Amino acid sequence: MNWAISRRAQQLTSSAIREILKVTERPEVISFAGGLPSPATFPVAAMEQAVARIFAGNPQAALQYAATEGYLPLREFIAKRHNVGVERVLITTGSQQALDLIAKVLIDPGSPILVETPSYLGALQAFSLFEPEFVSVPGDDKSLLPEALTPELTAGARFLYALPNFQNPTGRRMPLERRQALVARARELGVLLIEDDPYGELSYHGDQLPSLLSMNPDGVIYMGSFSKILAPGLRLGFVIAPPDLHFKLCQAKQASDLHTPSFTQILAYEVVRDGLLDTHIPTIRELYGKQCQAMLDSLARHMPEGVTWNAPEGGMFIWMELPEGLDSMEILQEAVKRNVAYVPGAPFYASNPRRNALRLAFVTVSPERIEQGVTILGEVFRAAIAKQAPQAKAA
Amino acid sequence: MNWAISRRAQQLTSSAIREILKVTERPEVISFAGGLPSPATFPVAAMEQAVARIFAGNPQAALQYAATEGYLPLREFIAKRHNVGVERVLITTGSQQALDLIAKVLIDPGSPILVETPSYLGALQAFSLFEPEFVSVPGDDKSLLPEALTPELTAGARFLYALPNFQNPTGRRMPLERRQALVARARELGVLLIEDDPYGELSYHGDQLPSLLSMNPDGVIYMGSFSKILAPGLRLGFVIAPPDLHFKLCQAKQASDLHTPSFTQILAYEVVRDGLLDTHIPTIRELYGKQCQAMLDSLARHMPEGVTWNAPEGGMFIWMELPEGLDSMEILQEAVKRNVAYVPGAPFYASNPRRNALRLAFVTVSPERIEQGVTILGEVFRAAIAKQAPQAKAA
Numbered sequence: 001m002n003w004a005i006s007r008r009a010q011q012l013t014s015s016a017i018r019e020i021l022k023v024t025e026r027p028e029v030i031s032f033a034g035g036l037p038s039p040a041t042f043p044v045a046a047m048e049q050a051v052a053r054i055f056a057g058n059p060q061a062a063l064q065y066a067a068t069e070g071y072l073p074l075r076e077f078i079a080k081r082h083n084v085g086v087e088r089v090l091i092t093t094g095s096q097q098a099l100d101l102i103a104k105v106l107i108d109p110g111s112p113i114l115v116e117t118p119s120y121l122g123a124l125q126a127f128s129l130f131e132p133e134f135v136s137v138p139g140d141d142k143s144l145l146p147e148a149l150t151p152e153l154t155a156g157a158r159f160l161y162a163l164p165n166f167q168n169p170t171g172r173r174m175p176l177e178r179r180q181a182l183v184a185r186a187r188e189l190g191v192l193l194i195e196d197d198p199y200g201e202l203s204y205h206g207d208q209l210p211s212l213l214s215m216n217p218d219g220v221i222y223m224g225s226f227s228k229i230l231a232p233g234l235r236l237g238f239v240i241a242p243p244d245l246h247f248k249l250c251q252a253k254q255a256s257d258l259h260t261p262s263f264t265q266i267l268a269y270e271v272v273r274d275g276l277l278d279t280h281i282p283t284i285r286e287l288y289g290k291q292c293q294a295m296l297d298s299l300a301r302h303m304p305e306g307v308t309w310n311a312p313e314g315g316m317f318i319w320m321e322l323p324e325g326l327d328s329m330e331i332l333q334e335a336v337k338r339n340v341a342y343v344p345g346a347p348f349y350a351s352n353p354r355r356n357a358l359r360l361a362f363v364t365v366s367p368e369r370i371e372q373g374v375t376i377l378g379e380v381f382r383a384a385i386a387k388q389a390p391q392a393k394a395a
Numbered sequence: 396m397n398w399a400i401s402r403r404a405q406q407l408t409s410s411a412i413r414e415i416l417k418v419t420e421r422p423e424v425i426s427f428a429g430g431l432p433s434p435a436t437f438p439v440a441a442m443e444q445a446v447a448r449i450f451a452g453n454p455q456a457a458l459q460y461a462a463t464e465g466y467l468p469l470r471e472f473i474a475k476r477h478n479v480g481v482e483r484v485l486i487t488t489g490s491q492q493a494l495d496l497i498a499k500v501l502i503d504p505g506s507p508i509l510v511e512t513p514s515y516l517g518a519l520q521a522f523s524l525f526e527p528e529f530v531s532v533p534g535d536d537k538s539l540l541p542e543a544l545t546p547e548l549t550a551g552a553r554f555l556y557a558l559p560n561f562q563n564p565t566g567r568r569m570p571l572e573r574r575q576a577l578v579a580r581a582r583e584l585g586v587l588l589i590e591d592d593p594y595g596e597l598s599y600h601g602d603q604l605p606s607l608l609s610m611n612p613d614g615v616i617y618m619g620s621f622s623k624i625l626a627p628g629l630r631l632g633f634v635i636a637p638p639d640l641h642f643k644l645c646q647a648k649q650a651s652d653l654h655t656p657s658f659t660q661i662l663a664y665e666v667v668r669d670g671l672l673d674t675h676i677p678t679i680r681e682l683y684g685k686q687c688q689a690m691l692d693s694l695a696r697h698m699p700e701g702v703t704w705n706a707p708e709g710g711m712f713i714w715m716e717l718p719e720g721l722d723s724m725e726i727l728q729e730a731v732k733r734n735v736a737y738v739p740g741a742p743f744y745a746s747n748p749r750r751n752a753l754r755l756a757f758v759t760v761s762p763e764r765i766e767q768g769v770t771i772l773g774e775v776f777r778a779a780i781a782k783q784a785p786q787a788k789a790a
Binding site for chain 2: 001002003004005006007008009012035036037039042044047048051055059060061062063064065066092093094096097099100104105106107108109111122125126128129130158190192218219227231232233234235242244245248251252254255256257258259260261262263264267
C-alpha cells in the first residue's frame with residue numbers, strides 16, 4: 001500500500017551528513033565529518049553526584065509530568081546568565097527543537113526567510129519542512145554582510161537566522177561592529193533576528209563578544225544549548241524570546257512533546273547550580289584550542305597549493321576551499337576509500353552551493369590521527385588537482 | 396513590535412486543560428482534572444540501580460549524540476514485545492511527539508483526517524497545527540462505530556486516529572469484534588489507522604485485547620508510551636510503522652530534535668531489560684483498579700439523579716454526562732470555588748461538542764479525598780440541576 005503523505009514529507013530527502021556518518025562508524029575511518037563534541041569534556045563525575053542527589057531528594061518530581069516552559073530553577077539559571085527575565089526562557093529538547101518550534105510559529109508556506117551563506121544544515125532541514133522561501137544573505141570570511149540587508153532583499157521576511165559565534169559550518173565569528181550594524185539594520189527594516197549560539201562559550205582565548213540578544217532583547221530570539229558545554233545526549237537547549245513569541249513557542253512546544261524530560265532538566269540543573277560551568281568551560285576551550293592548532297599545523301604541512309582554509313578563534317570547525325571547479329562531494333568518495341571523511345560544503349547552502357568547499361571537524365580526533373588523516377587528505381586533494389589540471393588546459 | 400506569525404500559530408489558543416491545571420496546583424484543590432499517573436507507581440529503586448549501572452559502565456555513550464531511530468537495545472525490546480521487526484520501531488520524546496511527527500508526515504493543509512467522538516485533546520492540538528479538516532466518526536459508549544466508515548465519510552482521509560484501549564477521555568475500550576470490523580473496513584477503504592495505546596497495559600483484570608497493529612501491521616501506525624508503565628518525566632514513547640512511513644517519520648524526527656535523549660533511553664532499557672514490567676505492571680493495575688472502584692463507589696453514593704457515568708475496565712478516566720442543557724465548563728467555575736476540579740468534555744470534540752460531558756481522573760487522589768471531592772461535586776451538580784429546572788419549565 002502506498003499511503004498518501006504530505007507535500008513536506010515528499011520533499012524530504014536523505015541527509016548527506018547522515019549517510020556519511022554511517023560510513024564513519026567504522027573504527028578504521030579517521031572522521032573529520034561528525035559534529036560531535038569530545039566525550040572527554042563530559043563532566044561525568046559531577047553528573048553522577050547530581051543523579052545521587054536527585055534520588056536522595058525527591059525523585060518523583062524528576063519522573064512526573066511537568067510544566068511545558070521547563071524546570072523553573074534551570075530557567076532561572078539561564079535567565080540570570082543571559083540577563084533576561086525568566087518569563088522569556090523556554091527549555092527545549094535540544095536546540096534542534098527550538099528550530100522546529102520557531103519554524104512552526106513563524107513560517108507559512110512561501111514565507112521568505114533570510115539565512116547566511118552558508119548556514120547550519122540542521123536549521124535548513126528544520127525550516128524546509130515548513131516550506132519557506134529561502135533567501136541567502138551574502139557574506140564573507142567573517143560573517144554575513146549587514147549592508148547587504150536592503151528593503152528589497154528583506155521584504156516580507158519572517159526572520160533572519162544567524163549564527164554569530166564560530167558558525168557551523170565555517171567556524172567564523174561575526175565581529176563586534178558587524179553585530180551592531182546587523183542589529184541596527186534589522187531594527188530599521190523590521191526584521192526579527194534568530195540568534196543560534198551553541199558555540200558562543202567555546203572561544204579558545206575566552207574572549208566573548210556581546211550577543212545580538214543583549215543589543216536588542218525585543219528584536220531577537222536567542223537559542224542556546226547545553227550540548228557543547230555539558231553533554232548532547234541530554235538533549236537540552238533553550239530559547240529566549242520576546243513575551244508574545246515566547247507564549248506562542250510554548251503552545252507549539254506543548255503540542256510537540258508536552259515538555260522536555262524532567263529528569264534531564266533537573267540533572268543538568270543539579271550539575272550547574274553551584275558554578276561548575278565557571279571551571280568546566282575553560283577546560284573545553286583549552287582542549288578544543290589545542291585540537292584546532294594540531295589540525296592547523298597538519299594542514300599547513302600537508303595541503304597542496306590552491307587549497308585554502310580559515311583559522312577559527314573558537315568552536316569545532318574549520319572551513320576549507322579547494323580550487324574552483326573541484327567538487328568536494330565527488331572527492332569525498334576517494335577520501336572515504338582511504339578511510340578519511342569530512343562533510344562536503346554544498347548541503348550548507350540554501351542556494352548556489354560552493355561545491356569546492358568542505359567542513360573539517362577536529363575535536364574528537366587525537367593529534368596523531370589528525371596528522372595521519374590530513375596527510376591522506378592532502379594526497380587525495382593533490383591527486384584531484386592534478387587530474388583537473390589537463391582539463392583546465394584543454395578548456 | 397508585532398512580529399508576523401504563521402497562520403497555524405495564530406489559531407493556537409490557550410488550552411482549557413492547561414488553564415485548569417494552573418488552578419489545581421493549589422494543594423487545597425481536590426483535582427480529578429490532571430491526567431497524571433500516580434507517582435506511587437514509579438519504580439524508583441529500579442531506576443536508581445539502573446543509573447548506577449550506567450555510570451559504572453559506559454556513561455559517555457549515554458551522554459553523546461546518538462541515532463535518530465533510538466537506542467537499539469530499547470528498540471529491540473519493543474519490537475519483541477509487539478512482535479514486529481525492529482526496523483519498524485522509532486523511539487520518540489513521549490508519544491506526544493509521535494503525534495507531531497505523524498502530522499508532519501501525513502497532513503497537508505485541508506487534508507481530511509478521521510477522529511473519534513470524542514478524542515484525545517493532545518492529539519487534536521498536535522494535528523491542528525498542521526491545519527487538517529477534522530472529520531468526526533460517530534461512536535457509542537463502547538467505541539467508534541466501524542459501520543459508520545463509509546466511502547463518503549472517509550474520502551481522501553489521510554488516516555483514522557483511534558485509541559482502542561481505555562481511551563482518554565472516556566475510558567472506553569473497543570470490543571474485539573469492533574476491532575476486527577474496523578481493521579477490515581479500513582483495509583477495504585484504504586484508510587491508514589493510527590492506533591494510540593498509552594493505556595493498553597492498564598486493564599484492571601489483566602485481560603488484553605489484540606491490538607489493531609497485530610491484525611494488520613502494514614496498515615497501522617502504532618503509538619506506545621512508557622509514561623504510564625514507568626514514568627512520564629522520562630518522556631519516552633515509540634511508534635511502530637510500515638517501513639516507508641517509518642523512514643519518513645525518522646526524517647521528520649531528525650529535523651524535530653535529532654533524537655530522544657540517550658540518557659533516558661538507556662535508563663529505561665536498563666530498568667526493563669530483566670523483566671521488571673512483568674512484575675511491575677500488575678501492581679499498577681491493582682492500584683488503579685482499586686482507585687477506580689473507590690471513585691465509582693463515591694459516585695454511586697453522591698451523584699444526583701440525571702447524572703450518568705461509565706465503569707471503565709482499565710486506565711485512568713471515567714466519563715460523565717450531566718443532564719442535557721447543562722454546561723460542564725460553566726459549572727466547573729462553581730466546583731473550583733469549592734476546591735474541586737475536573738476537565739470539561741467539550742475540548743475533546745473536534746466538532747459538535749457535548750457540553751454536558753466531563754472527564755474524571757482518579758489515580759492520584761486518595762480514597763478519602765475522592766469521597767470528599769465527589770461529595771462536593773454531587774452538591775454542585777445538584778444545585779446546577781435545580782437551577783436549570785425552572786428554566787426547563789419556563790421553556
